[in-house]
Amino acid sequence: AYPKEQRTRVLSLWVMGVMGGPAVGPALGGYLAQTLDWRWVFWVNLPIGIISVLLILSFVRPVPPRRESTDFRGLILLIVWVVSLQILLNRGNELDWFGSREIVFLGITCATFALAFFLRGALIGAQNIINLQLLRDWNFTACTLLMAILGSLLLALMILTPMLLIEYYRWEIVTAGMVIGGFGIMGLAGGVLSPRLGSLLGIRPALMIACLFLALGWYLFSRINLYSGPAEILLSGALVEFGLMLAYPLLAAQAFANLRPEQHDEGAGLFNFVKTLGFSFGVTFVEILMYRGNQSNWNEYAGFIALTNPGLGGFLGGPGIEPASGMAGA
Known part of the structure; x- marks a missing residue:
């Protein structure tokens, strides 16, 4: 509906609307959950949904069927x-x-039906x-895969960060939302x-610059630890989000x-469709890495709980602790 030279601008406006929710939602949701009740995170969608319906009826032109x-x-x-693939990805780690x-x-089942779908x-x-003939356009295919x-x-950032801030940093929900x-x-x-x-x-x-912001943001994320403050985490995530949203309209227009x-x-x-599949694979991959990392850390730390460890023996042999009873409690 728009000329080629205006597509990137139109898509950027659309991205701004899409990102308005992620910008306001976490802070608003954190405030509602902490001051009222977690159910208000869902109840707040009711007036927003009513307003959205009224705006659609007022401004969206009807299209004849x-x-x-x-x-x-x-x-x-x-x-x-797709359903078998989604269940496989969701339950595979479990x-x-x-x-x-x-x-x-x-x-x-997934492989059989996918093969039949693509051959047909x-x-x-x-x-x-x-x-599927659209995939013959390598420009479209490359942009679609890169977008996925x-x-x-993006999903890795939005999934891992709340868990990190609330479960490990023990921040308040409002602070994490902000x-x-x-x-x-x-x-x-x-x-x-x-x-x-x-x-x-x-x-x-422009895409190369966006990727540089992404690389810098993830590098800074790799340097944070349990002593990092809000400014460090905010800077890391902001660079990642900035790079992603810088690239999204460009890729969508170029595709x-x-x-x-x-x-x-x-x-x-x-x-x-391909973008959604990429999201599913990304979420599963992040969950696998987190699960395997937790298991590896648990096994490493559990290996220190042994009678042959002199440090553990000295700790359990401290004032008021019998080594045998201490090991039994451990």
Whole structure:
């Protein structure tokens, strides 16, 4: 609906709207949960939903419906494939992955239906529920895959940071919400600067700058410890969020640069589908790393609890503690 030269600007406005929620939500949710009750985190959506419905009825123009045939066979293959994949990713870590019969069954089901879906899509072309011929455009494919990878980084940030701040730093919910809300504010800034930077330097240099911000932010994150303060965590997360939102409008606009106007609807569906799959893989990968890291740390520390450890023997042999009773309690 917009000329090619305006797409990045329009997408940046859309990103600003999308990031408005992550910027305000954590701070508002933390305040409501701490001062009222955790249920208000959900109740607050009721007036917002009513306002949204009124705005839609007032400003969104109705589009006349069109009767089109639906590829129900492809839809069934897609549903079974994605649902089995999602269950596999969600329960794999809990069930020890392919050491479980359930995970093996889900893996076989996922692979079978995915293979059938892609083979059928290659044979019937544009008649498939998802037009896989769009993937022949390497520009579209590369931007879509890169967006999925960057999106997984965003989810990793938004999943790990609250757990770190509340469970390990023991911060108040309001403080944690304010810090995470600061991430979203920097994301808004990245969305504002994205079209200007893209038009000034070009897509590739602008994306390289965004990746530099991402690399710097994650590097700073790797340096934090349990003695780090709010400023250090805010700076690290803000750089990551700024880089992500700087790259998002550029990638989204570039992905559709070579597609014909009649392919934009199908391209948008495929773009978001691959992006969502990337989010799922990213969340699972982060959970695996966290679980394996916790297990490794637990095993390392548990190895020190042994009678052959002189430091432990000296600790248990302290004033008022019998070594035998101390080891029994341990």
